[in-house]
Amino acid sequence: MTLEELSTEDSKLGIAVFDEDNSTEIVMEGTQDEDNVTEFKTESNEIEIKNNFMGHKLRNISPGQEGVFNQEAQATIAINHYFHALNEWTNKQYLEIILNQNGRMNVIALPDSDRDWEPYVFMELSHSIKQRQLGLTKIAEAMARQWFGYVIYPENWRHQWVISGIATYAAYDILQDFLNYKGYYRVNYDADLWERIVEALIDPERREEIHPLNRATLVDDALNLARASKLDYGIAFQVVLTMEHETEYAVWKAFVRNMNFLRKRLVALVEENEDLDPDIYLRMVRRSIETFEDEIGFYPELNAIEPVMVSLCRGLVMDHACRANYDPCIAAAVDWFYDPNDNDVVNPNIPRDIRPAVYCTMVREGDDDVISALYDRLEIEASHYERVVILESLACSQDDGFIRTFLEETIAANSPYGVEENVRIFKAIAESSSANARLALNFISLRTNEIRNMYGGPEKLEEIIFTLADNMANANLATDFINWVESRNNNLGDSEEAAERAAELVKENLNWDSTHMDYVYEWIDENDGTTIFVSAFLITLSLFVALFNH
Numbered sequence: 326m327t328l329e330e331l332s333t334e335d336s337k338l339g340i341a342v343f344d345e346d347n348s349t350e351i352v353m354e355g356t357q358d359e360d361n362v363t364e365f366k367t368e369s370n371e372i373e374i375k376n377n378f379m380g381h382k383l384r385n386i387s388p389g390q391e392g393v394f395n396q397e398a399q400a401t402i403a404i405n406h407y408f409h410a411l412n413e414w415t416n417k418q419y420l421e422i423i424l425n426q427n428g429r430m431n432v433i434a435l436p437d438s439d440r441d442w443e444p445y446v447f448m449e450l451s452h453s454i455k456q457r458q459l460g461l462t463k464i465a466e467a468m469a470r471q472w473f474g475y476v477i478y479p480e481n482w483r484h485q486w487v488i489s490g491i492a493t494y495a496a497y498d499i500l501q502d503f504l505n506y507k508g509y510y511r512v513n514y515d516a517d518l519w520e521r522i523v524e525a526l527i528d529p530e531r532r533e534e535i536h537p538l539n540r541a542t543l544v545d546d547a548l549n550l551a552r553a554s555k556l557d558y559g560i561a562f563q564v565v566l567t568m569e570h571e572t573e574y575a576v577w578k579a580f581v582r583n584m585n586f587l588r589k590r591l592v593a594l595v596e597e598n599e600d601l602d603p604d605i606y607l608r609m610v611r612r613s614i615e616t617f618e619d620e621i622g623f624y625p626e627l628n629a630i631e632p633v634m635v636s637l638c639r640g641l642v643m644d645h646a647c648r649a650n651y652d653p654c655i656a657a658a659v660d661w662f663y664d665p666n667d668n669d670v671v672n673p674n675i676p677r678d679i680r681p682a683v684y685c686t687m688v689r690e691g692d693d694d695v696i697s698a699l700y701d702r703l704e705i706e707a708s709h710y711e712r713v714v715i716l717e718s719l720a721c722s723q724d725d726g727f728i729r730t731f732l733e734e735t736i737a738a739n740s741p742y743g744v745e746e747n748v749r750i751f752k753a754i755a756e757s758s759s760a761n762a763r764l765a766l767n768f769i770s771l772r773t774n775e776i777r778n779m780y781g782g783p784e785k786l787e788e789i790i791f792t793l794a795d796n797m798a799n800a801n802l803a804t805d806f807i808n809w810v811e812s813r814n815n816n817l818g819d820s821e822e823a824a825e826r827a828a829e830l831v832k833e834n835l836n837w838d839s840t841h842m843d844y845v846y847e848w849i850d851e852n853d854g855t856t857i858f859v860s861a862f863l864i865t866l867s868l869f870v871a872l873f874n875h
Contacts, residue, residue: 513550519560526567537573544568544576548583552837558845562852568613572620574638580613581645587845588649590834593759593798594842605846608853610649617642623657625676640678647686658686662695669694671702680711684718685757696722713749716742720753720761728754728761732768736775744781751780752792762796769793770809773816787823794827800838803831 514522522543525531532540543564551561568580588606595601602608621639625631646654661683664672675683687695696719703715722728732754734740735747742750755765769776769789777786797803809815810828817824 513546513555516560519547519556519564523560523563523567526564527570529570532567532570537575540571540573541575541579545579545583552583552586552841554840558841559848559852562609562848565609566612569615571613572617572635572638574634574641577617577638577642581641584609585645588645589759589796589798590838590842591846591849593802594846596759597799601846602850604650605849607649607651609849610646610651612853614642614646614651618653623654623679624660625679627674627676636676636678639676640682643679644682644685647682654682655686655690658683658690662687662691663698669698671698681714681718684715685721688718688721689723689757696727713746716746716750717753720750721757723758723760725760725764728764729768732764736772736779740779744779744785747780748785748789751776751789755789755793755796759796759798759802762793762798762802765793766797766802766806766809770815777818777820783818783820786817787820787827790820790824791827791830794831797831797834800835803835806831 525535526540526543535543547556547561547564550556551558565580565584568576571577571580591606595603595605617638621635621642623639623643625636625639643654643657647658661672661675661679664670684699688699699715699719703712706712706715719731720728722731731750735742735750740747751765751769754761756762773786776789777783780786780789794806797806807828810817810821810824815821815824
């Protein structure tokens with residue numbers, strides 16, 4: 326039996342599970358709450374199994390709740406109820422049903438109407454970690470497919486591979502967010518096994534035998550375990566440096582998601598100490614990007630048709646590399662920005678997936694002419710997505726006066742921006758640099774009430790508070806954030822509890838700084854073999870040129 330679709334009709338919500346010939350379905354229905362158009366409630370505490378004119382119901386199945394210590398037992402009970410109903414229906418014994426499953430998993434996913442229909446996933450502990458991971462991936466794919474639609478009509482069947490492909494990649498993001506939020510599990514190994522994993526990843530041929538999603542999981546697990554002090558950062562970085570052979574979007578997504586945490590803190594560290602190498606993080610990027618640059622690069626052909634995931638990967642990596650001040654990336658942004666036929670306007674033919682990287686880089690590296698050109702482009706841009714790309718890119722400016730004015734415009738009575746645009750502008754400013762994060766912190770601490778009113782209410786206020794907390798990248802910023810949240814006149818109102826949770830995250834990051842920062846810097850500094858080689862090569866080349874000229 327497989328989860329096939331989630332469908333809504335009028336005020337009904339139904340979840341259906343079909344067998345291979347689509348003759349059987351398990352249905353759970355709910356009705357829309359009359360007092361809240363965004364919530365549903367179950368009509369009964371039952372799941373109905375339908376088969377032609379026969380029907381059976383699984384009664385008294387309730388999802389596990391937080392704080393209950395027998396979650397595994399509840400999962401087994403729920404699954405036993407399910408197979409008991411199948412026994413009545415098929416006249417086959419439980420074990421016979423199990424034995425005829427061909428190694429399939431026994432999984433039940435039940436939505437909880439009290440928690441925004443967040444699903445509870447029941448799995449027996451007898452399943453291996455790999456099986457459970459596969460099960461979660463399949464469920465994530467089904468969730469992702471909702472966003473891209475289902476192929477319903479025969480004439481559209483030829484497009485099924487597109488929907489399935491996009492859903493598979495989107496599922497990785499959903500699954501990683503689920504694992505990060507829930508802390509479901511991360512796989513750690515002993516040092517010898519990690520060494521063997523690195524050996525496999527660093528060998529281009531053996532690496533290809535490992536599925537991209539599994540490679541992404543290894544990168545994600547290694548960096549998260551290191552951040553939690555469960556794994557030495559030296560081992561995690563050895564896994565990371567195997568990215569020099571990587572071109573797949575899912576793996577780069579895991580890299581960028583986790584390495585952004587380190588990038589922001591290393592950049593803030595070297596800004597405070599002139600004796601440290603300002604390119605310390607850039608050295609990691611240089612070592613990781615080689616194959617990507619050779620096979621994908623920053624210059625897509627305008628008229629060529631390439632896989633969607635290649636385009637997404639280019640946009641993702643280019644944005645990260647440019648933010649790390651990688652010179653070839655910055656040079657590409659400069660080449661792309663202006664219209665070849667008119668150097669005063671933005672090039673309208675910049676590929677969409679690299680526009681965020683190109684715009685942001687030019688705003689950060691360029692002058693007022695760049696900002697003027699982007700504002701001119703904003704005036705004629707009809708697409709909401711393109712407007713947001715431009716506004717977020719303007720947030721990359723390192724001009725304090727411009728950023729202050731930009732923030733004030735978001736709360737002005739005659740603000741030219743929409744509510745969602747205001748939120749995106751604030752978040753982009755907080756994420757762009759530690760200096761801009763300081764300006765965002767000062768702004769929110771002084772204008773909390775206006776922000777709440779103009780950004781869409783308490784929920785949006787809390788959203789930007791958590792974004793700000795993630796970007797308190799040095800001790801001074803972190804201390805000021807905590808002091809603001811703990812002050813008696815913070816004007817946070819009903820959002821104070823959420824702000825306190827955000828402050829706890831800031832304190833955790835402060836603890837990470839004191840525990841890991843020096844070691845992370847020293848490891849990169851001492852293990853940058855590529856930099857040492859290049860330096861030696863350049864010195865030798867300089868001597869050769871000098872001798873030749875002489």
